[in-house]
Amino acid sequence: MSASVANLPSLAIPEVREGLAKRAFSAVELAQSALEFAQKENPKTNAYLHFSPERALAAAEAVDQKLAAGQDPGLLAGVPLAVKDVIVTKGVRTTCGSRLLERYIPPYDATAVVRLEQAGGIILGKTNCDEFAMGSSTENSAYGPTRNPVALDRVPGGSSGGSAAVVAQGTAVVSLGSDTGGSVRQPASFCGVVGVTPTYGRVSRYGLVAFASSLDHIGPFARTVPDAAALLQTIAGRDEMDSTSAFAPVPDYVAQLDGKVAGTKIGLPREYFEGLASESGDLILKGVELLKKLGCQVREISLPATKYAVPCYYIIATAEASSNLARYDGVRYTSRADSETLSDMYRATRGAGFGAECKRRIMLGTYVLSHGYYDAYYLKAQKVRALIADDFRKAFSEVDAIVAPVSPSPAFKLGEKMDDPLEMYLSDIYTITGDLAGIPCMSVPCGRTAGGLPVGMQILARHFDETGMFRLADAFEKAGGFAG
Amino acid sequence: MKITEKEVRYVADLANLQLTDPEIGRLAKDLDEILTHIDTLNEIDTSHVEPMAQVLYDAAETATLRDDIECVPLGSQAALANAPLAGNGYYKVPKVIER
Numbered sequence: 001m002s003a004s005v006a007n008l009p010s011l012a013i014p015e016v017r018e019g020l021a022k023r024a025f026s027a028v029e030l031a032q033s034a035l036e037f038a039q040k041e042n043p044k045t046n047a048y049l050h051f052s053p054e055r056a057l058a059a060a061e062a063v064d065q066k067l068a069a070g071q072d073p074g075l076l077a078g079v080p081l082a083v084k085d086v087i088v089t090k091g092v093r094t095t096c097g098s099r100l101l102e103r104y105i106p107p108y109d110a111t112a113v114v115r116l117e118q119a120g121g122i123i124l125g126k127t128n129c130d131e132f133a134m135g136s137s138t139e140n141s142a143y144g145p146t147r148n149p150v151a152l153d154r155v156p157g158g159s160s161g162g163s164a165a166v167v168a169q170g171t172a173v174v175s176l177g178s179d180t181g182g183s184v185r186q187p188a189s190f191c192g193v194v195g196v197t198p199t200y201g202r203v204s205r206y207g208l209v210a211f212a213s214s215l216d217h218i219g220p221f222a223r224t225v226p227d228a229a230a231l232l233q234t235i236a237g238r239d240e241m242d243s244t245s246a247f248a249p250v251p252d253y254v255a256q257l258d259g260k261v262a263g264t265k266i267g268l269p270r271e272y273f274e275g276l277a278s279e280s281g282d283l284i285l286k287g288v289e290l291l292k293k294l295g296c297q298v299r300e301i302s303l304p305a306t307k308y309a310v311p312c313y314y315i316i317a318t319a320e321a322s323s324n325l326a327r328y329d330g331v332r333y334t335s336r337a338d339s340e341t342l343s344d345m346y347r348a349t350r351g352a353g354f355g356a357e358c359k360r361r362i363m364l365g366t367y368v369l370s371h372g373y374y375d376a377y378y379l380k381a382q383k384v385r386a387l388i389a390d391d392f393r394k395a396f397s398e399v400d401a402i403v404a405p406v407s408p409s410p411a412f413k414l415g416e417k418m419d420d421p422l423e424m425y426l427s428d429i430y431t432i433t434g435d436l437a438g439i440p441c442m443s444v445p446c447g448r449t450a451g452g453l454p455v456g457m458q459i460l461a462r463h464f465d466e467t468g469m470f471r472l473a474d475a476f477e478k479a480g481g482f483a484g
Numbered sequence: 485m486k487i488t489e490k491e492v493r494y495v496a497d498l499a500n501l502q503l504t505d506p507e508i509g510r511l512a513k514d515l516d517e518i519l520t521h522i523d524t525l526n527e528i529d530t531s532h533v534e535p536m537a538q539v540l541y542d543a544a545e546t547a548t549l550r551d552d553i554e555c556v557p558l559g560s561q562a563a564l565a566n567a568p569l570a571g572n573g574y575y576k577v578p579k580v581i582e583r
Contacts, residue, residue, distance in 0.1 A: 107562040200539045214539055240550060246542040311522040322499060329500065331575050336568035342578045343500070351502030356510075359501060363492070363511055364518060366499040380525055382535035387528070389536060422517050438539040463540060 009170025077120030100353035110207020127162030157187030182431025189456025200438030204239030223484030262295025322365025
């Protein structure tokens with residue numbers, strides 16, 4: 001692929017760098033073309049909720065000035081990218097896919113956003129998502145669903161469906177999403193792009209609107225593994241503004257993509273392959289064969305507590321959500337339903353503002369935390385969570401990485417699961433375990449079904465071993481020719 | 485039945501959430517199904533398991549403490565910019581104390 005504006009939908013980060021270096025285009029020219037293209041294409045998918053042209057052009061201008069002055073413009077210089085609308089952007093509307101925040105203009109930037117722009121990244125706009133990141137299809141957005149660019153009658157997955165779709169559609173080179181129970185990996189697999197959930201604490205959550213604080217992550221989407229690695233190393237690392245952000249130093253992930261994966265020990269958890277839709281399963285097993293050809297040693301392992309992950313997750317996530325969403329009470333965040341008394345104002349604002357899925361989760365979370373139920377639900381779930389984390393700890397004493405499906409089936413049709421919340425929750429089965437354990441995990445494309453739908457393969461690794469995870473995913477992507 | 489409509493109304497009250505009658509009926513059905521599924525957790529013996537209250541211990545307990553250094557705060561004007569109703573540097577809400 002050559003570095004030219006005409007190749008916008010398939011540009012990768014190194015090509016943007018090359019194009020700027022060779023003066024094939026300026027950062028401003030690229031930003032203008034990217035904005036124009038994204039705005040023209042967006043009605044097909046509704047992946048962007050709004051654009052930020054002023055901010056994008058100002059950032060591009062700054063990159064061009066640095067280039068003219070002979071300064072290093074940063075790892076993401078000139079790269080057109082998108083940010084999920086649950087991550088705050090100063091002066092740029094941030095709705096979280098909710099009616100409640102329709103007019104919310106944040107007074108500050110998330111740390112991840114600051115770091116993207118410091119590295120020269122160009123934020124084109126904000127992407128659609130399930131309301132407050134609650135959902136698996138992006139159909140719970142108050143601003144209409146996003147369509148999967150690969151098959152427009154199907155969902156892009158969720159909750160970061162917009163961020164996956166813009167990368168698949170070519171209307172951004174890379175993007176940021178957030179993952180609490182699979183909200184980066186599942187849409188990545190549905191749209192055929194790379195999606196990464198880093199180790200818990202690897203990326204600061206300052207400015208990520210909170211859903212479930214013990215599970216929330218910010219993570220990158222890209223069309224190639226090296227681009228995802230570049231994005232993660234830009235945003236990762238300790239941040240004083242988030243006391244849960246990790247101190248561990250951030251390696252140069254990109255520099256360590258050396259293809260040396262022979263001898264890597266890989267575990268296939270048997271619990272993840274029972275009841276898997278056959279076509280997705282076949283593609284993942286083909287992927288495993290490819291890993292064997294690369295010299296990896298594959299063996300079956302067991303993660304016995306897997307069966308309990310969905311109920312465990314939906315207790316912890318909803319309990320934390322019911323607390324985090326208490327702040328939307330009509331006092332501080334733009335929307336208020338007028339009432340005579342304060343108490344009626346809270347109730348009416350929340351009743352009118354939240355969509356059905358948020359209400360369901362607030363109710364479930366409030367119920368499991370209510371008087372007399374704490375031990376039976378929340379405490380029990382925390383104990384089961386410890387067992388799930390322990391399963392992984394034991395597995396990683398024997399293997400270097402775990403390979404599994406991302407989702408039981410490829411992208412489903414719009415509306416197909418909207419009437420059955422439990423069915424929707426159960427489709428998160430293979431992704432929520434990684435979040436519960438806090439380990440890094442990612443989805444990398446491993447082929448398409450006969451009907452042309454993408455299938456993602458999941459790679460899970462030890463805490464803070466994003467390096468090993470990326471190395472394996474990169475070798476796999478190159479060997480299989482899966483880079484988008 | 486894990487949960488009745490009466491309990492749904494009670495929980496909605498705790499959550500400060502106004503719900504319509506159809507919403508209450510729908511939630512009773514949905515929550516009942518989900519709570520029944522959650523009951524599978526009772527199959528597993530956790531009597532000797534410590535609850536996982538912390539995801540990762542990446543550094544010493546005091547590592548997150550920092551020196552007490554002055555810095556410029558956001559300021560009340562910026563903080564109040566998104567308020568539905570504000571005045572004199574404060575958020576305004578319906579009257580809570582009767583004279």
